[in-house]
Amino acid sequence: MTDLSWAQVSARRLVRHRLLGSTSSAADAGGVADVASAISGAHAQIASAAELSIGLRVPGATRALVRRALWTDRTLVKTRGPRGTVHLLAAADLPMWVGALTALPAPSRDQNSSLLTPRQTEQVLAAIADAVAEADLTTGELTEEVVARTGPWAGDLVMEAFQDKWPRWVAAMTAATRGGVVCFGPNRGRASTYTSPTRWLPDFAPMPGPAALAALVRGYLHAYGPATPAQFARWMAVSPAWATLLFDSLDLTEVTVEGTRAWVTADDTEFPDDRPSGLRLLPYFDAYQVGCHPRERLFPGAAAERALAGGQAGNYPVLLADGVVAGVWHQRRSGRSIRVTVEPLRTLGAAQRRALGDAVERIGEILEGEASLTIGTVSVGPHA
Numbered sequence: 001m002t003d004l005s006w007a008q009v010s011a012r013r014l015v016r017h018r019l020l021g022s023t024s025s026a027a028d029a030g031g032v033a034d035v036a037s038a039i040s041g042a043h044a045q046i047a048s049a050a051e052l053s054i055g056l057r058v059p060g061a062t063r064a065l066v067r068r069a070l071w072t073d074r075t076l077v078k079t080r081g082p083r084g085t086v087h088l089l090a091a092a093d094l095p096m097w098v099g100a101l102t103a104l105p106a107p108s109r110d111q112n113s114s115l116l117t118p119r120q121t122e123q124v125l126a127a128i129a130d131a132v133a134e135a136d137l138t139t140g141e142l143t144e145e146v147v148a149r150t151g152p153w154a155g156d157l158v159m160e161a162f163q164d165k166w167p168r169w170v171a172a173m174t175a176a177t178r179g180g181v182v183c184f185g186p187n188r189g190r191a192s193t194y195t196s197p198t199r200w201l202p203d204f205a206p207m208p209g210p211a212a213l214a215a216l217v218r219g220y221l222h223a224y225g226p227a228t229p230a231q232f233a234r235w236m237a238v239s240p241a242w243a244t245l246l247f248d249s250l251d252l253t254e255v256t257v258e259g260t261r262a263w264v265t266a267d268d269t270e271f272p273d274d275r276p277s278g279l280r281l282l283p284y285f286d287a288y289q290v291g292c293h294p295r296e297r298l299f300p301g302a303a304a305e306r307a308l309a310g311g312q313a314g315n316y317p318v319l320l321a322d323g324v325v326a327g328v329w330h331q332r333r334s335g336r337s338i339r340v341t342v343e344p345l346r347t348l349g350a351a352q353r354r355a356l357g358d359a360v361e362r363i364g365e366i367l368e369g370e371a372s373l374t375i376g377t378v379s380v381g382p383h384a
Contacts, residue, residue, distance in 0.1 A: 003255070034090070045085060045086045096212045098206040132185075182196065221263065251265070
């Protein structure tokens with residue numbers, strides 16, 4: 001059995017996540033979609049963070065290019081992906097994602113499942129599909145359309161929503177996004193809209209479940225492997241037992257990472273001998289820090305206390321040095337001015353300080369502003 005060092009694993013992941021530079025000479029929307037596919041989606045609950053996640057992996061890219069890929073070229077699609085969170089996915093991967101998400105086991109505890117009967121869920125899904133077929137609709141507009149197509153019961157304000165109530169039909173939204181009935185459309189002012197995935201892929205059809213799950217695991221292991229079923233389960237928010245059965249059904253190869261068992265796909269067993277290198281500033285919920293395990297390796301020593309929030313990764317933007325978290329950072333924007341404060345957790349050498357300056361400058365380029373660097377304490381809390 002192949003025994004790998006953590007350095008080999010880390011170096012391969014940096015390459016797979018496009019965090020070691022690229023031979024590409026020009027930014028284009030196709031490259032943006034390639035990156036989204038390579039990392040199995042960019043977390044997009046915070047739009048600027050998604051733009052940074054993708055932009056820093058595509059030489060020369062700006063947030064305008066990411067937006068063009070999403071809303072004009074439609075090589076990206078904004079929808080719910082891993083863990084039910086909002087992601088930017090490669091549009092070409094959408095059939096795989098929908099096929100895989102609909103094949104996942106139902107959540108064991110869904111407090112909203114009792115709000116709709118199976119028949120009502122079918123009616124709501126059909127109503128949503130019909131309503132968004134030709135129009136981008138806000139939540140309020142979609143409520144009117146769904147109620148008109150089903151009945152007043154769909155508009156009953158019965159679903160808990162922070163300090164408010166949502167209409168009953170919203171309980172079917174998870175099924176609607178998982179099933180490819182709906183995805184996000186362009187914002188209308190500050191309001192989100194919903195639309196049909198067929199706007200992105202006119203011949204859209206979900207991939208059959210077993211093939212989709214196999215492709216999903218393959219993509220995950222390509223970017224995050226070697227990995228265990230438990231780590232995949234955490235990434236997808238499914239049970240470790242179910243993930244173990246899925247891994248057992250696929251053509252995977254077992255390796256060890258400094259004595260710990262993990263898996264890669266059978267035809268993807270090459271690892272570099274180079275040590276991980278380079279310095280990057282990763283935004284909130286960047287795929288690398290959220291998906292890579294084990295946590296104690298990626299967040300060594302003080303990084304675990306400073307850059308994790310209750311064991312969860314992503315709540316702080318992080319300084320990545322030689323493949324591991326070595327600090328946190330925060331940005332504050334005013335017009336075109338972007339003030340970046342970086343709090344290193346270890347002493348940076350002269351070369352690393354120069355690289356940090358370059359990383360801050362790159363953030364300014366991606367976000368189309370003028371970025372300046374301050375090295376000091378980040379005083380804001382997680383997800384601020």
